[in-house]
Each structure stands twice: as C-alpha cells, then as structure tokens.
Amino acid sequence: MAESQENFPDFTKMSNDFYKQWEQSMTQWWDQVIDSPAFLDAMGKNAAGYAKARGSWQKSMDDMAEKMHVPGKGDLVRLARICTMLEERLLRQEDHILLLQDRLETLEKEALQGRIEAAEARLELRDRLQKMEDLLVKLADAPADARRRKSAE
Amino acid sequence: MLQRAENYSRFLVSDPVAKAKIGQSPNRIIHHDRKAVVRLFAPAEVKHQPVFVSMPLINTWTIFDLLPGRSVVESLNKAGVPVYLLDWGRPGPEDSQINLELLIDGTLRRSMDRTRRDAKTRYGADQVDAIGYCVGGTYLTILLARYPDLARRLALLATPIDFHASGRLSLWANPETFPLDEVIDGHGNFPAEMMKQSFAWLRPMGQLAKWKSLWDKSENADFRTLWAAMEAWNNDNTDFAGAAYREYVRRCYFDNALMAGGWKLGGETVDLSKGKAPALVLAAADDHIVPPVAAFALKDRWGAPVVARTLRGGHVGVCVGKELPAALLEWIRA
Numbered sequence: 001m002a003e004s005q006e007n008f009p010d011f012t013k014m015s016n017d018f019y020k021q022w023e024q025s026m027t028q029w030w031d032q033v034i035d036s037p038a039f040l041d042a043m044g045k046n047a048a049g050y051a052k053a054r055g056s057w058q059k060s061m062d063d064m065a066e067k068m069h070v071p072g073k074g075d076l077v078r079l080a081r082i083c084t085m086l087e088e089r090l091l092r093q094e095d096h097i098l099l100l101q102d103r104l105e106t107l108e109k110e111a112l113q114g115r116i117e118a119a120e121a122r123l124e125l126r127d128r129l130q131k132m133e134d135l136l137v138k139l140a141d142a143p144a145d146a147r148r149r150k151s152a153e
Numbered sequence: 154m155l156q157r158a159e160n161y162s163r164f165l166v167s168d169p170v171a172k173a174k175i176g177q178s179p180n181r182i183i184h185h186d187r188k189a190v191v192r193l194f195a196p197a198e199v200k201h202q203p204v205f206v207s208m209p210l211i212n213t214w215t216i217f218d219l220l221p222g223r224s225v226v227e228s229l230n231k232a233g234v235p236v237y238l239l240d241w242g243r244p245g246p247e248d249s250q251i252n253l254e255l256l257i258d259g260t261l262r263r264s265m266d267r268t269r270r271d272a273k274t275r276y277g278a279d280q281v282d283a284i285g286y287c288v289g290g291t292y293l294t295i296l297l298a299r300y301p302d303l304a305r306r307l308a309l310l311a312t313p314i315d316f317h318a319s320g321r322l323s324l325w326a327n328p329e330t331f332p333l334d335e336v337i338d339g340h341g342n343f344p345a346e347m348m349k350q351s352f353a354w355l356r357p358m359g360q361l362a363k364w365k366s367l368w369d370k371s372e373n374a375d376f377r378t379l380w381a382a383m384e385a386w387n388n389d390n391t392d393f394a395g396a397a398y399r400e401y402v403r404r405c406y407f408d409n410a411l412m413a414g415g416w417k418l419g420g421e422t423v424d425l426s427k428g429k430a431p432a433l434v435l436a437a438a439d440d441h442i443v444p445p446v447a448a449f450a451l452k453d454r455w456g457a458p459v460v461a462r463t464l465r466g467g468h469v470g471v472c473v474g475k476e477l478p479a480a481l482l483e484w485i486r487a
Contacts, residue, residue: 019365023358030357035321040330047347048332051339073246077341080247087187088255091263098270 161371169381170388176215178227180238184267186260187251188242191268193235194218194226200233201485203272204282205265205304207239207289210256210397211348213389214240216472217286220382228478234485235276237268239289241391249341249395253404254419256397257292258299265296265303280305282485283430287311287443287468291405294428294451299421301429308433308484310477311443311468314425315450317409320441321355326406333402343398345390355441379473387469412450425454432459433484437471 033039058073065072184191192214206226208214217238218224226236239261244251265283272278283304285293290312297307317323325331337343353360363380370376393401410416416423432455436445445463452459464476471477 023362027358034354034357035324037330040325044330044332048335048339051332051336053339055339077246080245081250084187084247084251088259091186091259095263095266098266 157368157371161368164367164371164377169377170384173378173381173385175220175382175385176213176218177221178218178224178230180226183237183271184264186263188244188248189260189264190240190242191264192238192240193271194230194238195235196230196233198233199235199276202280202282202305203235203237203268203276203278204229204284204481204485205237205239205268207261207264207283207285207293208241209287209289210241210393211288211390212386213391214238215389216386216469219386219473220378223379223382223473225472225478225481229481229485232482232485234482235272237272237281239264241289243391244342244394245392246341249337251394252396253292253400256394257296258419261292261296262300262303269303282306282308284308284310284481285312286472288313288401291411294425294455295411295418295423297430298423298425298428298456299418301427304430306432306484307428307430308435308481309448309451310435311437311440311448311471312434312451313405313443313447314454315409315412315447316405317412318444318447318450319406320444320447322442323406325351326402328407331402333399333407337395337399340395342392342395345392348393349388349390352442383469383473412454425451426456428456431457433480434459434461435471435477435480436461436463437466437468438463439466440468440471442468 062072062074065075178194180192180194182190183193206217208217218226221227226238229236241256241260265281269281272281281304283293283297283306285291285307287310290309291314293307294309294312294314297304313319316326336347340347367377367380370380404410404416408416410423411425414422414424432451434448434451436443436448438445440448445461449461452461462480464471464474464480466474466476
C-alpha cells in the first residue's frame with residue numbers, strides 16, 4: 001500500500017510546477033509585447049485618442065449646458081478654481097503673518113535684552129554713585145574733625 | 154481542495170475589499186493647505202525627535218498605516234516618535250493648474266514649516282527629521298536642496314532620483330511614445346484610473362499572481378485581511394494635478410533633470426548639491442517601479458553624506474514589512 005502511494009504522482013506538485021513554467025513563459029511573452037516600440041506607439045496613440053475624445057465630449061456637454069442657460073462643469077470648475085486661488089492667497093498671507101510674528105518675537109527678544117542690559121547698567125551706575133557719595137561724605141567730615149582736634153589742643 | 158475553494162468563494166463573496174478598514178490609527182489634523190492636510194500621530198510617551206513624512210501623490214497616505222501590526226506610523230508611535238504626515242488629498246478638476254512650484258514651494262514647504270512650529274510648541278523640538286516615500290521623497294529632496302534648514306536629517310524610501318534608471322517606467326515615459334500634452338489637455342488632471350492601469354501593466358502577470366497567492370493562502374485569516382487591505386489601498390488611486398504632472402514627467406522622466414541639471418523651479422535652479430541634511434536612502438530589493446539603482450543615485454548628487462541601504466520587498470510591500478520600521482527607528486535613534 002505504502003509502495004503504491006510512493007509511486008502515485010503528486011498532482012499538487014505537478015500543477016504548481018506546471019503553473020510556474022506557464023507563468024514564466026507568459027511573463028517572457030508579455031515582456032516582449034509591452035516593451036516593443038510598436039505596442040508602446042499604439043498605446044500612446046490610444047491614450048491620446050481617448051483623451052481627445054474625453055475633452056471633446058466635455059466641451060460638447062459644456063456647450064449644451066450653455067445653450068440651455070444652465071451652468072456646466074466648466075463653470076463650476078472655474079468657480080472652484082477661484083476659491084482655490086483665494087485659498088492660496090490666504091495661505092500666503094498666513095505665511096507673511098507668521099514671518100512677521102517670528103520677526104516681532106526676535107525684536108521683542110532683542111528689545112527685552114536691551115532693557116535688561118540698560119537696567120543692569122543703571123544699577124551699576126547707581127552703585128558707583130552711592131560709593132562716590134559715601135566717599136564725599138567721608139571727605140567732607142575729615143576737615144571738621146581736624147578743626148575739632150586742633151581746638152581741643 | 155473543495156474546502157479551499159469554498160473558503161476562497163466565501164471570502165470573495167463577502168466583499169472583503171469594500172469592508173477593509175485601513176488608516177485607522179488615531180490622528181489629528183494640525184494644518185490645512187488647500188486639499189492637503191498634515192496629520193499628527195502622537196505617541197503616548199515622547200522619547201524621540203518628531204518626524205515629518207511626505208507621502209506620494211499617486212495613492213493615499215494609508216499605506217503607512219495599513220493595518221494594526223502592519224503600520225509604520227504605529228511602530229514609530231510605539232517607540233515614542235511623534236509623526237507628522239503630509240496627506241496630499243485628492244485633486245479635483247479645479248486643481249488642474251496647480252504646478253510643481255505650488256506643490257513643492259507652497260504646500261510642502263508650508264507643511265514642513267507648520268510642522269516645525271507645532272513640534273516646537275508641543276514637544277519643544279527645534280528641528281524635525283524628514284522622511285519621504287516615492288515621489289513624495291523626490292519632492293522633499295528638491296525642497297531640502299532649496300531650503301536646507303527645514304529639516305535636520307533626511308530619510309528617503311523608494312525615492313526615484315535617476316529616473317532614466319527606473320526600468321520599464323522610464324522606457325514607457327519617453328517623449329516619442331507617451332502623449333503627455335494630449336493626455337493632460339484632454340483630461341485636465343492625469344486620471345487615477347489611468348495611473349492604476351499603468352502600474353498594473355508594468356507587471357501583467359502580477360495581477361494573476363495576486364489571485365493565485367490568495368488561493369494558496371486562503372485558509373490563513375491574517376493573510377486574507379492583509380490581502381483585502383492591500384487591494385483596498387491599491388484600488389484607491391488619486392488624480393495627479395495636471396500642470397504638476399506635466400512638469401514632473403517632462404523634467405523627471407523625459408529630461409532626467411535631477412541628474413542632468415538645468416531644471417528651474419520658481420525661477421531658481423534645482424541643485425541637489427545644495428542639500429545639507431545627512432541622508433539615509435532606503436530601497437526595496439524587488440522594486441520594479443523604483444529599482445535600487447534609481448534611488449541610490451542621490452549619492453552622486455546630494456551635498457551631504459548619504460547612506461544607502463536595501464530592504465526586502467517590493468515598492469509597496471516594503472511598507473507593510475517589519476524591516477522598514479526597524480530601519481527608520483535605528484536611524485531616528487542614531
């Protein structure tokens with residue numbers, strides 16, 4: 001029984017092998033077809049013809065809509081295009097505002113830094129003035145002390 | 154076999170993709186920029202400097218927060234990193250004239266500026282680190298080359314720099330065969346459905362492989378949840394603003410201007426050598442949209458030191474694996 005099973009052909013393997021061979025040959029055939037200049041030329045002409053027909057059909061639909069005094073696709077597209085352009089302008093304005101905001105922030109930082117530096121300079125000046133004032137008081141007191149010492153003698 | 158077929162059918166009949174809940178981590182919006190918003194994912198305890206994430210414009214931001222346990226923002230938050238994520242929103246027909254200057258110098262620069270201000274107020278951080286994924290990373294790289302002081306460091310994931318090394322995508326996006334002007338003139342914006350189909354066609358057999366992997370693992374409940382979430386995200390493409398797409402494809406794919414130079418944006422030359430932020434470039438080993446060589450090209454152009462590292466996975470799979478959060482955390486802690 002086991003021996004007969006071993007001799008029995010494996011149809012799954014056979015069909016897979018057959019499929020692989022068939023796929024390989026078909027791939028080779030397709031490669032030749034779709035890379036050939038004649039095929040590409042024909043496909044190009046086909047695409048151009050289809051696009052031209054599509055454009056003509058669209059134009060005829062718009063013409064018909066115009067004759068019927070109803071808005072056609074072309075009118076709606078024009079309207080939507082205006083909206084798109086307006087949106088683009090708004091986005092550019094947003095760009096400008098953000099750029100200005102960045103510059104203001106930089107200026108603000110610079111101005112703040114300037115104010116801090118000015119305040120520090122004023123504090124430094126005040127300290128120096130205070131020191132000078134103390135020295136003057138000491139100097140002013142010095143002759144009086146000398147007179148007092150002399151009169152006591 | 155029959156049991157598997159039953160599981161498979163039951164799962165698909167239950168409409169799992171529509172029911173998949175992705176992008177569930179709590180967040181608050183700190184800035185509106187037309188349709189784009191900056192979302193703050195705040196951690197319970199702040200341990201690191203905040204990061205700003207610029208997502209791609211092609212799909213939604215939810216790939217960075219796909220499911221609990223498979224979310225980059227959740228992993229970063231758990232490690233104590235505040236995440237500010239730029240969700241570009243969904244452009245409508247009225248946005249078809251929004252060009253790259255408005256996206257990069259406008260929305261992206263403003264979003265980073267508002268993030269910096271918010272991070273300073275909220276977390277006392279003077280600067281933020283920036284992360285970019287795919288085309289969101291390309292835009293972030295251009296922005297940081299123009300305004301180097303906006304971020305302290307830069308990490309890029311699967312971000313194309315050398316667009317001519319982008320494999321099949323660069324072969325397709327060439328001026329000879331790709332009718333860029335006709336497509337944008339006809340549609341206004343580059344349609345999400347066309348984007349989805351283009352990416353699907355990059356690997357035609359990948360579509361079949363997706364269904365086969367579900368068949369093979371249909372008995373694994375975690376895999377089914379992940380499969381449905383990935384499908385929900387994959388199906389949710391967004392339109393690409395027409396004027397921006399025109400300029401992006403012309404400059405990046407047609408001219409490869411980030412490598413060749415000569416690209417003027419807002420009257421100023423885009424010069425990656427002016428970048429000052431040290432950069433970490435992460436690439437996915439199996440990435441068929443941005444192969445590692447296309448991402449690592451930053452090393453030859455960036456004005457600051459660049460560390461390159463390859464992670465396992467593909468362009469999208471890398472976001473739901475364990476390696477990416479670990480690599481980002483290592484970078485944040487450094």
